[in-house]
Amino acid sequence: MANVKKKSSTSKTKKAVKKIEKEKDFELDEDLDDELLEDADFNLDDDEDDELALLETEVEEVSSDERIIRVEKMAKASIVMQVVILILLVVTMGICININSSGVKKDSNNKSSETETETEEGKNTYDTSSFKSITMKEMTSASKNKEIVVFLGRQGCYWCSLYAPIIGLAAEDNKFDVYYLDFGKMVDFTLASPTVSDEDEYDALVEWISASDYADHISSGIGTPMTMFVKNGKIVNFIGGYVDAETLDTYLKKEGFKK
Numbered sequence: 001m002a003n004v005k006k007k008s009s010t011s012k013t014k015k016a017v018k019k020i021e022k023e024k025d026f027e028l029d030e031d032l033d034d035e036l037l038e039d040a041d042f043n044l045d046d047d048e049d050d051e052l053a054l055l056e057t058e059v060e061e062v063s064s065d066e067r068i069i070r071v072e073k074m075a076k077a078s079i080v081m082q083v084v085i086l087i088l089l090v091v092t093m094g095i096c097i098n099i100n101s102s103g104v105k106k107d108s109n110n111k112s113s114e115t116e117t118e119t120e121e122g123k124n125t126y127d128t129s130s131f132k133s134i135t136m137k138e139m140t141s142a143s144k145n146k147e148i149v150v151f152l153g154r155q156g157c158y159w160c161s162l163y164a165p166i167i168g169l170a171a172e173d174n175k176f177d178v179y180y181l182d183f184g185k186m187v188d189f190t191l192a193s194p195t196v197s198d199e200d201e202y203d204a205l206v207e208w209i210s211a212s213d214y215a216d217h218i219s220s221g222i223g224t225p226m227t228m229f230v231k232n233g234k235i236v237n238f239i240g241g242y243v244d245a246e247t248l249d250t251y252l253k254k255e256g257f258k259k
Contacts, residue, residue: 124155124156124157124158124160124161125155125156126155126160126164126165128164130168130172131151131177131178131179131180132178133182134179134180134181135181135201136204136205136208137201137204139230139233140232140233143230143232144232144233145232146231147231147236147255147256148179148229148231149167149171149178149179149228149230149252149255149257150180150181150229150230151167151180151181151226151227152181152183152205152222152225152227153181153182153183153224154187154189154224155184156184156189157224157225159242160225163242164225166244166245166248167227167248169245170245170248174258174259176257181205183205185197185198185201186202186205187202206218208235209222209228209235213235214235214238214240217238217240223240225241226238226239226240227239227248227251229255236255237254
C-alpha cells in the first residue's frame, strides 16, 4: 500500500512540474509577443517618419517650382510693361515731331512760336491802320538810300497782338514809319496745318533773311513777330520775337530812330 501511495505522489509531482513549465512557456511567449509588438511599433514609427520627410521634400520642391514660375511670370510682366512704355514714348515723340514739322517751321529764338495754342477766330487781332503795308518786291525800293523799320507779323499771333501797340506808339512818339510785312498773306494759318499760300513772297522772305547776318534767327523756321531795320534792301539790325517798350527803345536809339 505504501508503494502505491508513493507512486501516486510522484505522478502528481511530474504533473505539477509540467504545469509550471507550460506557465513559463506561456510567459515567455507573452514576453516575446511584447518584444515583437515593440519592434513593429518602432518600424511603423520609422516608416511614418520616412513618409513625412518625403512629403516635406516634395512640398519644398513644389514650393520652389512655384516660386520659379512666379518669378518668371513677374519678369515677363515687367518686360511687357517696359515694351508698352517704350511704344508710348515713341508714339508721343512721333506726334511731337509731326507737330513741329508740319506746315511752316518756326524761329527757335522767337518767343511767338507758331505752335502756341491759337485762339478762336477774331482773337489776337490788332490794328495795323497806322502802319504802311509793304511786300518783299517793294523792299529794296522802299529802303533805297534810307533806313526803314519793317514789322513782320500776322493776325491771330498772340505775341504780335501784344507787340503791335508797343511799336505803333514808339513810331508815333518818334515820328517814323513802320512798314508792315503781312506774314499771314504768305502762309495760310486757317488750315489744320499752316500752308504756304504765296510761294514767291515766302521764298523771297526766306532767302532775304538767310543772306543776311541774322540767318541764325530762322535756322528752324520763320516765326512772328520780327522787327528788321532795313537800308537799301539789306537787313542792318534785327529783333527776333516780342520785346517790351524799353528794349525796343534801345534798338531804336542805336539805329537813329529814337529822339
